[in-house]
Amino acid sequence: MKLKLQNYVLGKWVEGRELGTALRDPVSGVTLAYAGSEGIDLRAALDYARREGNPALQAFSYVERGQMLEAAAEVLTANREKYYQIALENSGNTVVDAAIDVDGGIGTLKYYAALSKGLGDAHCLAESGMDRLGRDKAFQSNHILTPLKGVAVHINAFNFPSWGLWEKASVALLSGVPVFAKPATATSLLTHAMVQDIVAANILPPGSLSLLCGGGHTLMDHVQAGDSVLFTGSADTARGLRTHPQVIQSGARFNVEADSLNMALLGLDVAVDAPLFSAFIKEVVKEMTVKAGQKCTAVRRILVPANRVEAVAEALAARLAKVTVGDPREEGVRMGPLVTKAQQQAAWAGIDVLRREAEVVYGAERDFEPVGGSLDEGCFVQPTLLRCNNPSEAERVHDTEVFGPVATLLPYTTEAQIWELAARGGGSLAGSVFSNDDDFVARAMIRLSSSHGRLLVVDDAVMDSHTGHGIAMPQCVHGGPGRAGGGEELGGLRGLRFYHQRTAIQGNVARLNRLRQLAAEFTG
Ligand code: NAP
Numbered sequence: 001m002k003l004k005l006q007n008y009v010l011g012k013w014v015e016g017r018e019l020g021t022a023l024r025d026p027v028s029g030v031t032l033a034y035a036g037s038e039g040i041d042l043r044a045a046l047d048y049a050r051r052e053g054n055p056a057l058q059a060f061s062y063v064e065r066g067q068m069l070e071a072a073a074e075v076l077t078a079n080r081e082k083y084y085q086i087a088l089e090n091s092g093n094t095v096v097d098a099a100i101d102v103d104g105g106i107g108t109l110k111y112y113a114a115l116s117k118g119l120g121d122a123h124c125l126a127e128s129g130m131d132r133l134g135r136d137k138a139f140q141s142n143h144i145l146t147p148l149k150g151v152a153v154h155i156n157a158f159n160f161p162s163w164g165l166w167e168k169a170s171v172a173l174l175s176g177v178p179v180f181a182k183p184a185t186a187t188s189l190l191t192h193a194m195v196q197d198i199v200a201a202n203i204l205p206p207g208s209l210s211l212l213c214g215g216g217h218t219l220m221d222h223v224q225a226g227d228s229v230l231f232t233g234s235a236d237t238a239r240g241l242r243t244h245p246q247v248i249q250s251g252a253r254f255n256v257e258a259d260s261l262n263m264a265l266l267g268l269d270v271a272v273d274a275p276l277f278s279a280f281i282k283e284v285v286k287e288m289t290v291k292a293g294q295k296c297t298a299v300r301r302i303l304v305p306a307n308r309v310e311a312v313a314e315a316l317a318a319r320l321a322k323v324t325v326g327d328p329r330e331e332g333v334r335m336g337p338l339v340t341k342a343q344q345q346a347a348w349a350g351i352d353v354l355r356r357e358a359e360v361v362y363g364a365e366r367d368f369e370p371v372g373g374s375l376d377e378g379c380f381v382q383p384t385l386l387r388c389n390n391p392s393e394a395e396r397v398h399d400t401e402v403f404g405p406v407a408t409l410l411p412y413t414t415e416a417q418i419w420e421l422a423a424r425g426g427g428s429l430a431g432s433v434f435s436n437d438d439d440f441v442a443r444a445m446i447r448l449s450s451s452h453g454r455l456l457v458v459d460d461a462v463m464d465s466h467t468g469h470g471i472a473m474p475q476c477v478h479g480g481p482g483r484a485g486g487g488e489e490l491g492g493l494r495g496l497r498f499y500h501q502r503t504a505i506q507g508n509v510a511r512l513n514r515l516r517q518l519a520a521e522f523t524g
Contacts, residue, residue, distance in 0.1 A: 003033040005192045008199060008211040009045035011052070016040065020214045021185050026092040026337040027327045029377040035188050035214030043222045045210060046180060049151040050224075053178030053207025058147055060205075061123055062520065065174050066116020068203050073109040075201045076194060080106075083162065083190060090189040091161065092336035092379070094328040097291045100471070101190075105166035108490075111474040112170040115493060118520070123176075125500065125522035130512060142512045145500035145522055147176035150226030150252070152499065153219055155241070157233045158184035158339050159294040159403075161191045167474065167490060168230050169209070175499035177228070178208040180219075184233070186340050188213040220244040228253040228499060230489065232296070235259050238485055255498060256485030257478070259401040261425035263301040263410075264469060265418060265444070267435025272311045279463040280434040281315045284407065287470050289323050289335045289383055293405035294343075297430040297454075297470040300401060303421055306411035313387055313409055317362040320383045326371030327378075333371055337379040338404055344379040350402030351384055357394040358386035358408050381405060391421055398424035415440075419447045427482020432456040432469040453480030453488070493523060 004020065006013040020036020057065065080102060087098035125145040132140050152172040156164035161183050169179045183191040195211045220241055223229060231238050235258040242254045264284055270276045287299040304312045328336040338344050351364050363384030370380040383405040388397045391410035412418050431452045433444045436459045448455055454476055456469050472478040477491035489495055505512060
């Protein structure tokens with residue numbers, strides 16, 4: 001009998017009534033565990049988090065909650081090797097893939113623990129500065145932020161079972177809001193192991209962290225005013241959840257991180273033999289192959305000058321050919337499988353859609369031979385580069401997100417065409433611009449910002465030191481407009497805003513000043 005994952009609700013570990021969904025090794029197809037939550041009273045579980053977790057957390061100051069995050073990071077660090085092994089078994093991660101997920105989660109906890117020190121012993125936050133409201137100087141206003149009184153429901157996608165959990169939880173917990181985590185079922189083994197270790201370490205007050213490993217598709221029936229829902233996943237699911245009648249009626253806050261047709265742009269000034277050209281090629285290949293392209297921020301559209309498209313195609317294809325795909329347990333394997341058979345089928349179907357408008361430059365073979373794995377049992381997809389020769393006339397290359405190691409070259413001839421093609425993504429999480437041309441970069445930053453949540457500008461000075469196109473750093477806002485969901489997470493202290501109510505307090509300046517002494521200044 002395989003392991004049946006338990007759910008952590010109402011302050012205890014509880015099994016679902018049925019066997020649940022099988023969690024598999026995407027290399028071999030072997031079943032590792034089952035996850036399900038049938039029979040669990042979700043209304044009672046959320047109530048418990050609101051009733052017990054919320055006041056217990058809010059009895060502590062920001063600094064004290066920051067210390068809890070630090071302690072959680074230490075527990076997770078001590079168990080890193082175990083998590084890497086689970087990431088390999090349940091997600092087919094290479095060591096690099098696992099590091100982004102596991103260490104990225106731990107790093108985010110540590111970052112918010114450090115930030116908390118600047119917030120002092122306060123229990124609420126006050127914005128700096130006051131606004132005069134009338135003739136009497138003594139009567140002014142100040143805005144304060146107090147933590148929400150509900151629970152934060154965190155619904156995550158399958159590709160980041162660790163980082164997805166902690167990038168959301170660290171901000172909510174620091175704010176004083178309990179977390180109800182619902183990872184994607186298929187890869188919930190890692191989230192389960194981490195929560196198990198944190199619960200055993202007894203770091204957080206009862207009710208402040210709950211976990212549902214499988215199911216939970218009726219969670220929205222039970223959200224209330226004061227709750228917040230943060231969803232990461234596909235745009236289709238997001239649409240269904242944010243228009244759920246109870247979400248609308250309750251007025252619960254709702255944040256979406258969804259799909260994105262992120263672009264990388266090579267500037268007209270970058271010659272084929274320039275170091276920046278090589279840096280561009282390296283970054284695009286990294287984006288296509290790290291985590292087998294299963295990153296919401298990964299480059300999907302590659303915008304290059306038309307007179308350099310041959311050189312770019314050749315350089316990318318040569319580099320992709322060196323990426324050994326297979327079982328990450330095998331020596332030399334640099335890219336593993338997708339997480340499930342369903343994702344493999346979806347990627348192949350997506351490539352077929354792109355091929356209606358683009359030709360294959362490299363990959364797209366369904367019968368290639370992964371090293372140490374089989375295509376029948378495993379979920380492998382070959383890195384695939386396509387080229388669309390008439391991107392302004394095309395449609396599917398701008399709206400089809402293949403969630404795998406797949407990207408399309410889009411040649412451009414004028415600057416106006418760059419802005420037009422970039423915007424055709426309908427709103428993206430991340431874009432990158434490779435150029436040393438000051439004027440062009442300035443125009444690009446302004447023209448591209450309204451359709452992007454984050455822009456990475458790479459020039460000769462930072463080409464060896466930047467943190468990467470697809471890496472969401474906790475200092476920077478993560479989220480994007482339009483198709484990307486319109487949400488915002490992280491961004492240092494800015495992220496705390498979502499879990500607080502901002503209230504304008506109007507009154508006597510002297511009183512307002514005393515109030516501000518009780519609250520840390522907030523610049524988020
Ligand atoms: P998904 O099918 O939309 O699922 C996302 C999450 O929603 C899973 O936890 C899923 O649970 C849950 N879910 C589905 N229906 C639900 C319901 N009725 N009520 C409550 N929860 C429900 O997406 P996915 O296939 O896991 O993820 C891939 C997609 O996510 C890609 O399109 C990618 O671009 C996007 N993504 C975006 C970001 C970002 O930060 N913007 C990050 C990663 C991924 P089950 O697993 O139990 O069905």
